Amino acid sequence: MQKIINQFLVLLLAFFLAWFLLSQIPFVSRDSMEKLSKKTEKKLGDLIVKSLESQGQKIYSAPLSQILDSIKQKICSRNSFDSLNIKIHVIDKTDINAFALPGDNLVIYSGLINYAKNADELAGVMAHEIAHIEKNHVTKKLLKEIGLAMLMTIAGGDAGPEIAKEVLRTLSSTGFDRKQEREADKIAAESMAKAGFDPTSLANFFFRLAQSDGNLPAGLEWITTHPDTNDRAAEILEIKKNLAFKPEVCIHTPWDDVKKLLGNHSK
Amino acid sequence: MVVSNDFERERASNIYLMSLVVVLVGLPLPILNLLATIIVYFSNKNSTFFVRWHSTQALLSQIFIVVVNSVGFSWTLSIVFGNEVVTNLYIGYIITLFLFNLLEFIATIKAAILVRNGKNISFWFFGPLTDLVCKP
Numbered sequence: 001m002q003k004i005i006n007q008f009l010v011l012l013l014a015f016f017l018a019w020f021l022l023s024q025i026p027f028v029s030r031d032s033m034e035k036l037s038k039k040t041e042k043k044l045g046d047l048i049v050k051s052l053e054s055q056g057q058k059i060y061s062a063p064l065s066q067i068l069d070s071i072k073q074k075i076c077s078r079n080s081f082d083s084l085n086i087k088i089h090v091i092d093k094t095d096i097n098a099f100a101l102p103g104d105n106l107v108i109y110s111g112l113i114n115y116a117k118n119a120d121e122l123a124g125v126m127a128h129e130i131a132h133i134e135k136n137h138v139t140k141k142l143l144k145e146i147g148l149a150m151l152m153t154i155a156g157g158d159a160g161p162e163i164a165k166e167v168l169r170t171l172s173s174t175g176f177d178r179k180q181e182r183e184a185d186k187i188a189a190e191s192m193a194k195a196g197f198d199p200t201s202l203a204n205f206f207f208r209l210a211q212s213d214g215n216l217p218a219g220l221e222w223i224t225t226h227p228d229t230n231d232r233a234a235e236i237l238e239i240k241k242n243l244a245f246k247p248e249v250c251i252h253t254p255w256d257d258v259k260k261l262l263g264n265h266s267k
Numbered sequence: 268m269v270v271s272n273d274f275e276r277e278r279a280s281n282i283y284l285m286s287l288v289v290v291l292v293g294l295p296l297p298i299l300n301l302l303a304t305i306i307v308y309f310s311n312k313n314s315t316f317f318v319r320w321h322s323t324q325a326l327l328s329q330i331f332i333v334v335v336n337s338v339g340f341s342w343t344l345s346i347v348f349g350n351e352v353v354t355n356l357y358i359g360y361i362i363t364l365f366l367f368n369l370l371e372f373i374a375t376i377k378a379a380i381l382v383r384n385g386k387n388i389s390f391w392f393f394g395p396l397t398d399l400v401c402k403p
Binding site for chain 2: 007008010015020024026140177179
């Protein structure tokens with residue numbers, strides 16, 4: 001019996017030793033596969049933002065930026081997120097959509113701001129997208145769908161603007177996987193509560209999207225990239241039950257006035 | 268080891284050849300290995316000790332490989348369809364998996380030939396383990 005145990009241990013040892021030694025060979029650079037370097041991410045993000053700006057749809061409104069920044073600031077600072085340098089870009093598009101870009105960029109379409117019923121709903125969507133940035137979901141998704149070689153080419157400036165647009169299309173019109181979406185929902189609900197925003201607002205936003213599903217308004221992008229909205233809204237309400245939440249007023253401008261700030265730019 | 272006649276040698280040798288084929292099929296779908304070897308094992312359950320001993324050794328060695336391959340298979344699935352990414356740890360595991368499958372492959376060919384010629388072969392660890400579980 002002792003012989004069998006000894007031989008089994010030797011077999012296991014041989015297996016794990018071979019695995020350990022082979023794992024030491026740098027087949028792939030850890031940095032490049034799990035996370036693009038900050039510099040590459042920033043370069044990639046800048047290129048995509050530039051592509052967005054070149055389409056002449058970016059809204060430059062100082063009061064609006066101030067409001068969005070204060071929401072972002074509150075979410076990040078209260079949750080010790082390493083995303084204080086997140087840049088928010090508001091794009092004049094009627095689609096109800098928001099998405100994160102590499103290099104800590106967050107894009108919000110004016111259609112989504114118009115669709116939100118209050119600041120807390122918008123804060124919910126922002127917290128959700130910030131969670132994707134925090135968890136590095138954006139880079140992971142790009143590495144998976146576009147590939148490292150292509151990303152390096154784009155960041156190196158060797159690719160044409162069409163490819164940057166393709167990356168933008170991937171990020172704006174395809175969702176993350178289910179596990180990542182639920183992880184982002186959970187983080188969003190928790191970070192909202194800590195920042196004094198009501199997580200119920202994010203659930204309400206999901207419920208309204210789910211209800212619109214049957215009678216889908218044109219350009220309702222966020223629901224196509226964020227499926228199972230009903231279930232997820234219910235999960236957010238479940239999470240909220242265990243959260244200590246004290247409502248705080250983050251912005252003092254009435255919500256309708258915030259929407260009016262889009263007015264001069266929205267179609 | 269007991270003495271065997273020609274029929275038994277052929278039958279025991281075929282068991283190894285069978286597991287050789289399923290190793291190839293079973294690389295992408297590891298459960299096939301185990302299923303095939305379990306079927307062979309049970310179909311030889313009432314056979315002579317010589318045949319039973321070799322079918323048991325083939326089964327036990329397959330179980331080890333199935334565990335190794337299943338981990339590799341699910342890891343690969345989680346990369347292709349899930350959230351995982353290719354790392355050095357993963358590539359190291361896949362190479363180790365192929366090395367162990369190759370070892371199993373070579374050992375199985377050797378076993379098939381030796382057993383066919385009436386010689387006995389006892390694998391490292393699996394041979395003594397078979398002695399323990401397979402009684403005359």
